[in-house]
Amino acid sequence: DIQLTQSPSFLSTSVGDRVTITCRASQDISSSLVWYQQKPGKAPNLLIYGASTLQSGVPSRFSGSGSGAEFTLTITSLQPEDFATYYCQQVYRYPITFGQGTRLEIK
């Protein structure tokens, strides 16, 4: 199985900050990496797929990069509604796997 490791697992940040979350895969997954945002009690929301393609309707302050085994999600100028948990997911090979999540909290 392909393991995904996110770092950091927790981040205390402030509105207006720039945040970068890293997702490392245990093997090459090309660009088959997806990012989701999840708020408490809600379903995940698709942010980015294909490592860097922004899902329709997602604000442009979110961006993704990387290929192979190392990927990043960047949020420029954090907004209050961005404080949530973020998950990466690989859809390169079954079984589909998720990272353990990165929780953003307001400092």
Added chain:
Amino acid sequence: EVQLLESGGGLVQPGGSLRLSCAASGFIFSDSPMAWVRQAPGKGLEWVSDIFGSGARFQYADSVKGRFSISRDNSKNTVSLQMNSLRVEDTAVYYCAKRLMSNNGWPFDYWGQGILVTVS
């Protein structure tokens, strides 16, 4: 507007069975791969199962293989998850999700609101 509505959750004893259903609308259901993803209380996301649009191909996580069965009825726009031999560790919120067939992997672009399954 795409909508996915899960039903069938609840409390069941270990070893019991439960059938989850997901009613879909707002897109061409028969063209879309569908999936189930679960989230144990306070934990991360775990992919459970996938089924292709035709229903002829499907995949399962090792943790549920041999116990869970995914199916779909394209005439009723529903996807189901039959869960047998349930274990305490199957306790989770179960999400139905639609997969987007992009050229670079198939992300889960729409999700249901989730339904709680408690095995106790």
